[in-house]
Every structure is written in C-alpha cells, then in structure tokens.
Amino acid sequence: xxxxxxxxxxxxxxxxxxxxxxxxxxxxxxxxxxxxxxxxxxxxxxxxxxxxxxxxxxxxxxxxxxxxxxxxxxxxxxxxxxxxxxxxxxxxxxxxxxxxxxxxxxxxxxxxxxxxx
Amino acid sequence: xxxxxxxxxxxxxxxxxxxxxxxxxxxxxxxxxxxxxxxxxxxxxxxxxxxxxxxxxxxxxxxxxxxxxxxxxxxxxxxxxxxxxxxxxxxxxxxxxxxxxxxxxxxxxxxxxx
Numbered sequence: 077x078x079x080x081x082x083x084x085x086x087x088x089x090x091x092x093x094x095x096x097x098x099x100x101x102x103x104x105x106x107x108x109x110x111x112x113x114x115x116x117x118x119x120x121x122x123x124x125x126x127x128x129x130x131x132x133x134x135x136x137x138x139x140x141x142x143x144x145x146x147x148x149x150x151x152x153x154x155x156x157x158x159x160x161x162x163x164x165x166x167x168x169x170x171x172x173x174x175x176x177x178x179x180x181x182x183x184x185x186x187x188x189x190x191x192x193x
Numbered sequence: 194x195x196x197x198x199x200x201x202x203x204x205x206x207x208x209x210x211x212x213x214x215x216x217x218x219x220x221x222x223x224x225x226x227x228x229x230x231x232x233x234x235x236x237x238x239x240x241x242x243x244x245x246x247x248x249x250x251x252x253x254x255x256x257x258x259x260x261x262x263x264x265x266x267x268x269x270x271x272x273x274x275x276x277x278x279x280x281x282x283x284x285x286x287x288x289x290x291x292x293x294x295x296x297x298x299x300x301x302x303x304x305x306x307x
Contacts, residue, residue, distance in 0.1 A: 109292040119281060121236075121298035128293055167235060173292035180226075180251075181296055185235045 079103065080170055080184035088190050089158050096143070097153040097187050099168035105129075107173030110151040111181065112142070115165040124166075127151055129173075155189075163191045195220045199284050199299035205307045206271065206278060214269045214302045216284035224289040225267035226296060229253060230281040239282075242267055243289055271304060279305050 081100045089095040101110065112124045127135045127142045135142040143152040155162055168184040197218045206212045218225065224243050228236040238251030242261040256275025261267055267286075271278045281303050285296040 107292055111295055119283075119301040119303075121283060121285070121301075123295040123297065126293055126295060171292050180238060180241065183235045 079182045080168055082166075082168055082184040082187050084187045085185075086188040086190070088192055090192050091160060092157055095155045095158050095162075095189065097155075097166050097168075097189065098150070099152055099184060100148075100150045101168075101170050102149060103170065103172055105172040109171045109173070110142070110144070111169045111171070112140070112151075112153045113167045113169065114162075115167065115186070117164070121167075125153065158191050160191050160193060163189060165189075197284060197286055197297060197299035199282075199302050201302060202300065204302055204304045206304060207307050209273045211270055211272050212278075212304070214271070214282055214284075214304070216267045216269065216299060217265055218267075218284075218286045218297075218299075219265060220286055220297060221264070222286035222288055222297070223264065224287045225261070226285040226287075227251075227257070227259065227267070227269045228283045228285065230283060230301075232281075236283065239269065 079102050083098050108129045110127045114122045125135050125137045125140045127144045134144050139156045141154045165186045165188050167186045169181040171181050200215045226241045227239040237253050239257050240259045242248035245264050248259050248261050258270045281301050283301045284299045287296040288294040
C-alpha cells in the first residue's frame with residue numbers, strides 16, 4: 077500500500093498566486109516526521125520544510141508553510157506569492173520514528189509545478 | 194561550507210563495464226544513502242549505511258554494490274549485472290536518530306549507456 081500519496085502529477089499556477097501541493101500519508105506509528113523537498117530541473121534535491129507528528133503548530137519557512145491535518149493524515153505544502161523560480165518537482169516524504177526501519181525516508185511520486193508569467 | 198559532493202556529474206558506461214560513482218560528505222553525518230531516479234519518477238533507495246563498515250540493501254540493490262570504509266565516503270558501483278543503469282543517481286546523508294533530521298543531497302550523477 078502507498079504510504080505517501082501525491083495526487084497531483086502536474087500543476088500550472090499563475091505567478092504571484094498561492095499554490096497548495098497535496099500530500100497524504102499512511103502510518104500507524106505515533107512518532108513520525110514529514111518532509112517536503114524541491115527538485116529543480118538541474119536535479120539537486122533541496123530540503124524545504126519539516127513537520128513533526130507531535131508539533132502543535134503548522135511549520136512555516138519563509139514563503140513555505142505546511143497545512144498539517146493529523147486526523148486526515150494530510151500534510152499539504154503551501155507556497156505563497158509564487159515566483160517563476162518555484163517551477164520544479166516537489167516531493168513529500170515521511171520518516172517513521174518507531175516502526176520505521178533505519179531512518180529511511182518514504183517518498184511520494186512528486187508533483188511537477190509550473191509557474192506561468 | 195559543509196555539503197555533499199558527487200562526481201562525476203555525467204557518466205557513460207559501455208556494455209559489460211563496471212562504473213563507480215563517488216559521494217563525499219563533510220557534514221559529519223553517520224548515515225548515507227544512494228537513490229536512483231528515473232525520468233518523471235520519485236526516488237528509489239538502492240543502499241544505505243548507518244555507520245562505517247556497515248551497509249544495508251534498499252529496495253533495488255540488485256546490480257549495485259557499495260562500500261563504507263570512511264565516514265565521509267560512500268561510493269556506489271554500478272556493475273555489469275545492472276541491465277538498465279541509465280538513470281539519475283542521488284547520494285544523501287543525515288544524522289541518524291531523531292525523526293526530525295532531514296536528508297541532505299548532492300547534485301547527482303547522470304549515468305547513460307554508450
């Protein structure tokens with residue numbers, strides 16, 4: 077069964093608009109972490125933001141924020157005021173703290189975001 | 194600046210040839226990982242190592258081998274047994290332990306068949 081699901085293979089968004097990238101996850105581990113990464117066309121994987129299962133508040137990092145809905149098992153990435161440089165692949169990943177084996181990350185299939193000028 | 198260096202950036206393999214991809218980190222991380230990424234796909238784990246002189250197979254280890262003789266280095270060899278090696282290879286490292294530790298990545302190596 078898929079543990080990380082990103083339902084949007086691709087998205088087009090107008091520059092300066094906000095964009096929400098969906099991520100749902102499945103785990104029975106009470107302790108887990110959720111990560112978002114950005115992969116530009118050049119290939120490097122850039123860590124954006126982290127949300128822990130016990131965190132009381134949604135994580136924020138600059139223009140990135142995480143809409144964490146624990147009961148629904150969703151951790152959507154919100155990018156405010158999108159810029160042309162935000163065009164990239166975005167990956168959601170999860171690490172299970174207790175049940176997970178050896179600090180591995182479980183990856184989603186990614187969403188390709190294209191910002192239109 | 195601390196980081197992960199992968200080399201070469203591009204690599205070409207002839208039929209029947211083994212090739213080695215280099216990964217060096219100066220982040221003082223104990224854990225290191227190798228991933229394969231095919232076009233338009235997510236990451237698949239090939240091998241990982243939590244400590245020097247120890248490594249474990251990931252989901253797609255067949256046709257690959259690794260070594261971890263030094264904390265800083267985790268080279269990946271793509272052997273001739275890997276029949277479809279054309280892909281983008283990413284190396285990562287992390288602090289093992291706390292669940293909030295992200296993996297940090299190198300810039301990747303693109304491997305193609307000649």
